[in-house]
Amino acid sequence: MLGKVFGVLCLISLITAILSGNVVSLGSAVLDGARSALDVSLSLCGMMCLWCGILEVLRRAGWIDKLSRLLSPLLRLIFPNAYRTKHGIREISACISANLLGIGNAATPFALSAMEEMQKDNPDKEKAGDEQITFAVLNTASLTLLPANLLALRRAAGSDRPYAILIPVWITSLACTAVALLLTSLPRLLRLPLSGKGARTAAKRRRR
Amino acid sequence: MGETIAALSVPLVVSLAGLLMLFGKQDYFSAFIQGATDGLKTLVRLLPTLCALLVAVSMLSASGAVELISRLLSPVASLIGLPTELLPFLLTRAFSGSASTAAFTDLLSHVGADSLAGLCASVIFGSSDTLVYILSVYFSSVGIRKTRHAFPCALATMLFCIFFSCFLCRLWFF
Numbered sequence: 547m548l549g550k551v552f553g554v555l556c557l558i559s560l561i562t563a564i565l566s567g568n569v570v571s572l573g574s575a576v577l578d579g580a581r582s583a584l585d586v587s588l589s590l591c592g593m594m595c596l597w598c599g600i601l602e603v604l605r606r607a608g609w610i611d612k613l614s615r616l617l618s619p620l621l622r623l624i625f626p627n628a629y630r631t632k633h634g635i636r637e638i639s640a641c642i643s644a645n646l647l648g649i650g651n652a653a654t655p656f657a658l659s660a661m662e663e664m665q666k667d668n669p670d671k672e673k674a675g676d677e678q679i680t681f682a683v684l685n686t687a688s689l690t691l692l693p694a695n696l697l698a699l700r701r702a703a704g705s706d707r708p709y710a711i712l713i714p715v716w717i718t719s720l721a722c723t724a725v726a727l728l729l730t731s732l733p734r735l736l737r738l739p740l741s742g743k744g745a746r747t748a749a750k751r752r753r754r
Numbered sequence: 755m756g757e758t759i760a761a762l763s764v765p766l767v768v769s770l771a772g773l774l775m776l777f778g779k780q781d782y783f784s785a786f787i788q789g790a791t792d793g794l795k796t797l798v799r800l801l802p803t804l805c806a807l808l809v810a811v812s813m814l815s816a817s818g819a820v821e822l823i824s825r826l827l828s829p830v831a832s833l834i835g836l837p838t839e840l841l842p843f844l845l846t847r848a849f850s851g852s853a854s855t856a857a858f859t860d861l862l863s864h865v866g867a868d869s870l871a872g873l874c875a876s877v878i879f880g881s882s883d884t885l886v887y888i889l890s891v892y893f894s895s896v897g898i899r900k901t902r903h904a905f906p907c908a909l910a911t912m913l914f915c916i917f918f919s920c921f922l923c924r925l926w927f928f
Contacts, residue, residue: 555810559817579812594793602789705867715880
């Protein structure tokens, strides 16, 4: 899937660069992009080490378990499989708590550990599992109590009421989370494999 | 006040781990080292994906495609009641955190943070995320190539987010 995204982005850039005469800057942009991959990973590197280390400490102390028990009424509905096998449910609760507390840069390391744990129960290692998809899409709806970054940007832009958007942001985040949940669980609820190939093999299996 | 709480939450959680290392009965520091090492391994698996993604995004922002597509789409946007100033921000939001933050600050400085477009953009900024980045990083870190319905669902959620925020801002502020 990422291959398609890459291809589409490259094609769009190439065509528009030729149309608007930006071909020269396109060449240096490729090199810039490759270098910024290293910049991003370097800054991610410290975050990954710090937060994965702290997650492991809190997990061994049993605090993440307490946290996931606190969140379990919600999580057992959204991630029934992870809840049953206990693979990933702790990391998911840590990720949700980090998001709610506004520790955004801890959410990525926690989420990646959650994906890794959920991968243990994934029958096809190259194909995304239902709950992995739900988890990933839920994270794109970014439920945060205090979006510190946004408030700082609004204050810097000279807003009289930087906090005025807080309640609309909460309402929108909640609505988006509900929509994401509904959309990603539709295939699971209907038991319909969406991709064509999956549908065909499922049909074949049924015939046998 | 709110920002102080947000700023305090990170040191608090870190100090919590520190307290455990001080007074805990197990060897919590070696637990930290082990977790950190695992995190590092995940990151190494991620670097090739990040490279491909960031090259594509960098090409996109250098090519002028965002300005061109914004100009093409602005009649459509004004037809459905979307503030046209939002387009450059909306088009980059899904791909790149840095590009969309730049577009967001640019937008706020042009139309004002408390105008309709500024408020809509703020709500969208707070309730959506860079979905292409998130999905590709999450799935490639565990070696998943077939993402099935993840991208369509995330895109649909983001579209819903855009229209819902504009609708809500009109109701809420005006």
